[in-house]
Amino acid sequence: MTEHSPLTPKTKLHGKVAVVTGGASGIGEATARKFAADGARAVVIADIQDEKGQNVAASIGLERSTYVHCDVTDEAQVAALIDSTVQKYGQVDVMFSNAGVPCESDQTILDLDLVAYDKVFAVNARGMAACVKHAARAMVEGGVRGSVICTASNLASIGTEKYTDYTMSKHAVLGLVRSASLQLGARGIRVNAVSPGPLRTPLLKAFIDRSEEEQDKMIEASLSLKNGRTPSVENVADAVSFLASDESEFITGHNLAVDGDYSITANLNSISIQNIYLRIRIMTTTADGNSKPKLHGKVAIITGGASGIGEATARLFADNGTAMVVIADIQDELGRQVAQSIGAGRCTYARCDVTDEEQVKFTVDWTVQKYHRLDIMFCNAGICSSQPQTVLDLDLSTFDRLLEVNARGVAACVKHAARAMVERRVRGSVVCTASVAASVGLRTRTDYCMSKHAVLGLVRSASLQLGKHGVRVNCVSPSGLATPLTCGANGVEAEELEKRYERSSCLKGVVLKTRHVADAVLFLASDESEFVTGHNLEVHGGFTSA
Structure with a gap:
């Protein structure tokens, strides 16, 4: 592939x-x-x-x-x-x-x-x-x-x-x-x-x-x-x-598990059921037999899109037919370079600090005004813990900063993207970057673990609240992979970090790359997953199974 x-x-x-x-x-x-x-x-x-x-x-x-x-x-x-x-x-x-x-x-x-x-x-x-x-x-x-x-x-x-x-x-x-x-x-x-x-x-x-x-x-x-x-x-x-x-x-x-917010309590003798429906249409075929790209004509915003998972996803979205990808980040030079390399008619850069709700709202409003709709919001901006602290030595000032980006910032992005979709009656897709740490505890990095659990709670709640509008909300949870963010946090080169992470994966012969996560985001963003909402799609090579 x-x-x-x-x-x-x-x-x-x-x-x-x-x-x-x-x-x-x-x-x-x-x-x-x-x-x-x-x-x-x-x-x-x-x-x-x-x-x-x-x-x-x-x-x-x-x-x-x-x-x-x-x-x-x-x-x-x-x-x-x-x-x-x-x-x-x-x-x-x-x-x-x-x-x-x-x-x-x-x-x-x-x-x-x-x-x-x-x-x-x-x-x-x-x-x-x-x-x-x-x-x-x-x-x-x-x-x-x-x-x-x-x-x-x-x-x-x-x-x-x-x-x-x-x-x-x-x-x-x-x-x-x-x-x-x-x-x-x-x-x-x-x-x-x-x-x-x-x-x-x-x-x-x-x-x-x-x-x-x-x-x-x-x-x-x-x-x-x-x-x-x-x-x-x-x-x-x-x-x-x-x-x-x-x-x-x-x-x-x-x-x-594709939880379409389904409960058949009354219909099956009071059995409460979280159901799984997965609709994957890998491509849409036109009348003449030609295939349309998965994201044909869609408009997407990607926060944290200047590097790492965000950059890989921006490129994959463009390759799959989006009308426009808006990269929203605070890394101005990198963001502009990525947008330029994808193509001015297919991608643009907008500065956006997700900790400032007004900037988030402005980015969404500007996108809708310029491109007339918003189909996809990939809430990907995030940061790592500054130090591997336990709850015993938790620094609440660094805690505040991390939660401000990873939890509050994601919530702001979901809020304003969803509002735009509801107002324009767009059956859109919101995807958030969680983590393997959203489903397990960590021996250190307590603040990071808490922030990613919060993202999972957001996704599960927002999917229930927005389902009646046809708006889907899901998250992807990668295990450790080498990105500029993680390499910087660990102080090592990508090759060394990949070796560390590979040891924690039970699936051998393949190393987790940003493209694997981008593939998962593409699936959740597209009509392939039209019956998928409230789901945490884990991309971890068996990491959390161990």
């Missing part, structure tokens, strides 16, 4: 060999078709629904797809599936472990039927583990830096009042993903989960015995993010394709 060359659907999975369990219907079928559309050399559909599976393979094209009968509860069949794929196609690049079953009743722990429990776990947990095991073995033996994706569920992250066995089985999937990502990272193999919320599939029918129209109405009514669409299996398929591709090459151990 080149640094500033966006992947297209044609090349996204070019030449890859993929296996999809549960691929004869629902999410699996949609994903098999998506893989083929995104350039996979071969898609192996594995299922126990023979007629349906054969029909799907035939409709994709038997030169690119094949069907194999496989019951994932039988490990020998799983092993044979992988072996036959390697024998026929030479390798396995992608394993989408998707086969699953619903629970047979809405039982609580008090009336848990352990025979029914065993059936659910045999498929959803044990079968999933068998698929990951044998696919990973094939990747290791073949020297393939592959991608394994497991279908979890919104129920994998919360408790439920009923459906105990199903909920337990999906929690087990997350445990598998988090463990396997650590164990396989040294081999360059990534393991992630995708967690869809209720979709109109046979599986949802098992939970809600309603007509398709009624199911759609229930789902639409419960979405706080109003964009006029109902989530579909194609949305999940797009998510899986993203995780399967090199677009996510530094993402592992992650549960791609």
